[in-house]
Amino acid sequence: MKAKKENSDVKIKKEKSAKDAWVLRLYVAGQTPRALAAFTNLKKICEEQLNGKYSIEVIDLMENPQLANEFQIVALPTLIRKLPVPVRKIIGDLSDTERVLLGLDLKEVN
Amino acid sequence: MKKAEKILADHKLVKTPTGIQGFDEITDGGLPAGRPTLVCGGAGCGKTLFGMEFLVRGATQFNEPGVFMSFEETIDELIKNVSSLGFDLEELVRNKKMVLEHVHVERSEIEETGEYDLEALFIRLGYAIDSTGAKRVVLDTIESLFAGLPNQLILRAELRRLFRWLKEKGVTAIITGERGNETLTRQGLEEYVSDCVIMLDHRVTEQNSTRRLRVVKYRGSIHGTNEYPFLINEDGFSILPVTSLGLNHTVSNERISSGIPALDKMLEGKGFYRGSTVLISGTAGVGKTSIAAHFAVAACKRGERVLYFCFEESPNQLKRNMRSIGIDLEPWVQKGLLQFQATRPTFYGLEMHLAVTHQAVNDFKPKVVILDPINTFVVGDKEFEVKTMLMRIVDFLKMNQITALFTSLTASGSAPEHSDTSISSLIDTWLLLRDIELNGERNRGMYVLKSRGMANSNQIREFVLTNHGVELREVYIGSSGVLTGSARIAHEALENAEVLTRKQDIERKKREIERKRKTLEAKIISLYADFDSEEAEALKMIQTEQDTIKRHEQDKVEMAESRNPETEIKQTNYKRNFKNPIL
Numbered sequence: 001m002k003a004k005k006e007n008s009d010v011k012i013k014k015e016k017s018a019k020d021a022w023v024l025r026l027y028v029a030g031q032t033p034r035a036l037a038a039f040t041n042l043k044k045i046c047e048e049q050l051n052g053k054y055s056i057e058v059i060d061l062m063e064n065p066q067l068a069n070e071f072q073i074v075a076l077p078t079l080i081r082k083l084p085v086p087v088r089k090i091i092g093d094l095s096d097t098e099r100v101l102l103g104l105d106l107k108e109v110n
Numbered sequence: 111m112k113k114a115e116k117i118l119a120d121h122k123l124v125k126t127p128t129g130i131q132g133f134d135e136i137t138d139g140g141l142p143a144g145r146p147t148l149v150c151g152g153a154g155c156g157k158t159l160f161g162m163e164f165l166v167r168g169a170t171q172f173n174e175p176g177v178f179m180s181f182e183e184t185i186d187e188l189i190k191n192v193s194s195l196g197f198d199l200e201e202l203v204r205n206k207k208m209v210l211e212h213v214h215v216e217r218s219e220i221e222e223t224g225e226y227d228l229e230a231l232f233i234r235l236g237y238a239i240d241s242t243g244a245k246r247v248v249l250d251t252i253e254s255l256f257a258g259l260p261n262q263l264i265l266r267a268e269l270r271r272l273f274r275w276l277k278e279k280g281v282t283a284i285i286t287g288e289r290g291n292e293t294l295t296r297q298g299l300e301e302y303v304s305d306c307v308i309m310l311d312h313r314v315t316e317q318n319s320t321r322r323l324r325v326v327k328y329r330g331s332i333h334g335t336n337e338y339p340f341l342i343n344e345d346g347f348s349i350l351p352v353t354s355l356g357l358n359h360t361v362s363n364e365r366i367s368s369g370i371p372a373l374d375k376m377l378e379g380k381g382f383y384r385g386s387t388v389l390i391s392g393t394a395g396v397g398k399t400s401i402a403a404h405f406a407v408a409a410c411k412r413g414e415r416v417l418y419f420c421f422e423e424s425p426n427q428l429k430r431n432m433r434s435i436g437i438d439l440e441p442w443v444q445k446g447l448l449q450f451q452a453t454r455p456t457f458y459g460l461e462m463h464l465a466v467t468h469q470a471v472n473d474f475k476p477k478v479v480i481l482d483p484i485n486t487f488v489v490g491d492k493e494f495e496v497k498t499m500l501m502r503i504v505d506f507l508k509m510n511q512i513t514a515l516f517t518s519l520t521a522s523g524s525a526p527e528h529s530d531t532s533i534s535s536l537i538d539t540w541l542l543l544r545d546i547e548l549n550g551e552r553n554r555g556m557y558v559l560k561s562r563g564m565a566n567s568n569q570i571r572e573f574v575l576t577n578h579g580v581e582l583r584e585v586y587i588g589s590s591g592v593l594t595g596s597a598r599i600a601h602e603a604l605e606n607a608e609v610l611t612r613k614q615d616i617e618r619k620k621r622e623i624e625r626k627r628k629t630l631e632a633k634i635i636s637l638y639a640d641f642d643s644e645e646a647e648a649l650k651m652i653q654t655e656q657d658t659i660k661r662h663e664q665d666k667v668e669m670a671e672s673r674n675p676e677t678e679i680k681q682t683n684y685k686r687n688f689k690n691p692i693l
Contacts, residue, residue, distance in 0.1 A: 029229045038224075061230055065237035072214045073230040075259065091259075092224035103221030 022046070022054035023083040027073050030062045034093050038077040041094035049106050079103075123330045126174075126246070126282040129167025130160070132349030136334040137325060141306060146273050146283040148303040150295045151310030156321060156342055157286040158183070159192070160310065161248035163346045164284055166197045168246045169207035176246035177209045177238040177281075181254035185210045195346050209238040215258025222260055228268040232275060239281060247276065247283040253297045273302045294326065305329045311337070320462050323349055341465040350468050350502075361385065362511060369408030370401065372582035373541075376558055376567035382539055383563060384477075385511040387504050389533070391518040392543030396554050397573060398517040399423075400580050401541070402480050403432045403439065405515055410442040414477035417470060418450050421486050425450035436578040449474050455486040460499045467503055471512065479507055483517040484533075497533055504536045538562045543573060546594050553594035556582065572598060 026042060028035035039058065046054050061068050061076070071080050071089065081088040081104055090103040101107035125139035134140045141147045141164075149157050158180075165176035180188055188210060189199045202208040211234060239247065252269065259265050276283045285303055287295030294300045300307055307326040312319060322337040340349040365380035374381040382388055388405075390398045406416045420428055428450070429439045442448035451470050458466065471479060484500060500516075507514045516537075534540065540559040545552050554573040558566040571582040572594045583598070 027230060029233055034225055034227075041224075061233045065233045068230050068234045068237075069211070073234075074213060074215050074228055074255070075226045075231075076229040077226060078230065087219075088221070089219045090221040090223055092222050092226040095224035096222075099221055099223040103223065 021083070022050055022081070023057070024054060025057045025059060025071075025080040025082055027059050027061060027068070027071075027076060027078045027080070029076050030060065035077055037095065038079070038093040041097070041100070042079060045094070045097060045100055045104075049101070049104075125331070126168075127172060128164050129171045130163050130347045130349065131345075132338070132340070133323075133347070136323075136338060136349065137306075137328060138332055141282055141284070142328070142331070143282050144277065144280045145305040146276050146285055146303045147306040147308060148285050148287060148295070148299055149308045149310065150287040150289050150299070152289045152312060155310040155312040156340075156347070157310055158188075158250050159195070159342060160308075160347060161250050161284045161286055162188070162192050162197065163195075165208060165246055165248055166192075166199075166202065166346075169202050174245035175207045175209075175242040176248065177211065177235065177242070177244045178248045178250065179211045179213055179235060179238070180250050181213050181215075182251055183212070184214075185212050188212075194344070195342075196344060197346075206242050209242055209244065211235070211238050215255060217258050217260070220258065226261075226264065228255075228265075228272070231268075232272065236279070239279060245281055247281045248286070249283065250286045251288060252285055253287050253295065253299065256297050269299070270302050306331075320458070320460075339462060339465050341462070341469060343469065348465060348469055350465050360511070366412070366513060367408050368401070369404035369406075370580050370582065372571065373401075373556075373580075376569065376571065376582075377539070377561055378564045378566070380564075382513060384513055385508055386513060386538035386562070387508070387536060388513070388515045388539045388541070389518060389537040390515065390541045390543060391520050393520055393545055396543040396545055397575055397580065398519070398543060399428065399482055400432070400435055400437070400575060401543075402482050402515055402517055403428075403437045404580055406448060406478065406480060407437055407439065407442065409478040409513075410445070410447040413447070415446075415474060416442070416448045416478045416480065417474050417476040418448060418480045418482070419467065419470075420450060420452045420482050421455045422483065423452070425452050434577070435575050435580070449476070460495055464499050464502055468506060471507070471510070476512060478513045478515065480515045481517070483519050485518045485520075497536075500533050501536055534560075539566075546572075548594060549597045551595040551597070553598075555594060 024042070024046070026039060028038065039056075042056060046056065059067050061073070071078070071087070075091040077091070077093060079090040079094060079100075081090075088103055088105065090100060092099075094100050098107070124143040125134075125137070125141065126143040127134050127140040149160055151157050162178065165178055168174040168176050178188070183191065192199060199208060199210060203210060213231065213234070235247070238244065252272075255265060255269075256262065273283075273285075285299060287297070287299045289309075290296040290298070294307060294309065304327070306328045309324045309326050311322045311324070313322065314320075321340050321342065323340050324337045325333040325335065338349050340347055342348075362384040364384040365378075365382065366384050367374050367381040368377070390401050392398055402418075406418055409416045418425075418428075423431070425443075429443075432439055439448060443450070449470075451466070453463070453466070455463070467479075467481075481503070484496075504514060516533075518533075537560070539561040541556060542559045543554060543556050546555045547553075554575075555570045556573040557568070557570045560566075569584070571584065574581045574583055
């Protein structure tokens with residue numbers, strides 16, 4: 001069920017991702033080791049997969065707590081894929097690359 | 111002992127009043143201040159509302175802003191749902207008295223990729239608390255997170271941290287939780303929130319649903335342990351801590367009329383005590399309601415408010431029926447002194463009835479409450495529950511110095527006292543109406559079975575419903591038992607006739623005596639007359655005789671003188687002896 005849905009998403013994404021740049025937003029709370037790890041992991045994946053066509057915005061909720069509401073952030077760190085639509089939400093320190101790719105629709109489920 | 115008291119006073123748990131009707135009474139002041147409280151219960155039992163009212167009351171009555179973090183309903187839904195209770199959340203939000211925060215976690219949208227925590231939730235909550243200076247927080251229902259986040263280990267650790275964090279923040283929090291199968295909450299939240307646990311329940315017994323609340327646990331505080339029925343109505347929650355009432359109500363020596371002068375006369379001529387509980391019991395159709403109506407009107411005439419609960423008749427039917435015996439209730443209703451509350455006993459559960467009664471009494475503030483009839487509550491084997499409920503009602507009314515009048519229907523055939531024994535001990539004045547079948551008639555009799563604190567009449571009175579109300583008549587007790595109805599009337603006529611005859615006899619005798627007296631007097635007069643004439647004659651004769659004697663003596667004296675003077679003494683003696691018998 002879930003896999004099927006993601007498959008259809010992937011098709012849409014592939015058409016759009018060709019022209020549109022990826023807009024990613026990483027929510028963290030302070031410079032915790034976990035936040036730093038997440039950022040490093042994200043950077044690595046983007047470099048490998050997106051050929052420079054991306055932007056990463058890091059939001060520190062310690063400084064701007066009111067920004068947590070917009071994307072219903074509960075867990076930290078959370079990565080939001082704002083573009084291409086639909087919005088995807090990935091939580092955790094992004095250490096599980098396989099799952100990150102899955103979450104970003106960069107990899108099809110076998 | 112004293113030391114212990116001092117320690118208690120110094121370290122007494124600070125409480126946050128909820129402002130929820132009755133709740134602060136049960137918990138001796140409210141929820142533990144600065145600590146989280148778990149409110150659990152099944153679906154639709156009012157958890158969200160409890161939390162919401164806690165915040166609204168806090169904001170409006172205690173000037174304590176609050177944060178409502180909803181994990182289920184959206185903000186719009188919340189605003190709409192509670193507007194029916196008269197809570198204007200939008201205004202509270204505008205005035206910075208409340209923050210509504212909707213937290214939504216959709217599992218299908220989330221991909222888990224390694225370690226994480228719920229710091230964002232803390233930040234959001236912290237931001238909401240800090241932006242309004244909130245003192246109260248409601249998390250409704252945090253268990254939804256378990257559905258949204260796959261990693262239970264992280265979630266549990268974070269929840270533990272959250273509750274500790276709430277304590278550190280010093281906010282009084284309510285955490286709601288859905289009831290689980292074996293545990294209080296589905297996810298065992300009671301493990302984390304252990305200071306105070308409140309259970310809400312919505313139970314259906316015999317098709318009647320009743321909401322109940324119980325304080326399962328309250329660390330460091332005394333609290334009522336019973337299940338308390340509660341209501342959710344247009345004013346929000348209303349919990350009845352009725353069993354906490356003691357038997358220490360003040361009593362009144364004031365007496366109030368029952369509205370029936372003859373009945374008052376049976377009760378020392380003064381009627382019932384104010385604040386007492388009166389029971390009128392009797393078989394069907396003996397006029398219980400009529401007495402109740404009389405009492406209601408009497409109270410209204412004194413300018414007192416009367417709350418009339420009718421459980422079997424509609425107010426209109428009751429008014430019509432009472433008009434037939436010359437009691438018009440309508441004007442009092444229009445004046446606002448008389449209010450009817452008509453509900454079927456089966457409409458709610460017993461506790462709900464209790465709650466409704468409570469509410470109605472608190473709203474209307476009557477001096478007299480009439481429950482007509484009470485025994486319809488007894489369905490099946492619930493006698494004990496009914497007694498408990500009535501006891502609560504009686505206690506509650508007595509506390510408020512409200513005179514209560516209950517009517518109770520006794521099944522014909524059983525002893526009239528029987529079915530009421532369960533509540534008789536609660537009753538101060540008990541009037542028993544019974545029908546007396548005699549000579550092919552069924553008449554009503556009434557007597558005072560008991561009346562605490564007064565010398566009541568021990569007489570049975572015949573109870574007559576006339577077109578100008580209830581009347582009590584003396585009954586006759588003859589060799590064949592109590593006479594009522596036409597037998598009584600016949601007996602009355604008979605007695606009247608007897609009285610008349612006796613009266614006539616006396617008159618006749620009097621006349622006879624008078625006549626005799628007159629005859630006697632006439633006789634006396636005639637005798638006197640006879641005597642007088644005889645006397646006169648005798649006197650005349652005597653006079654003549656005397657004259658004769660005198661003359662004789664004169665003659666003798668003259669004759670003696672003519673011979674010698676020695677005879678003078680003899681002459682005088684003779685004279686005296688002769689005169690004496692006459693005078």
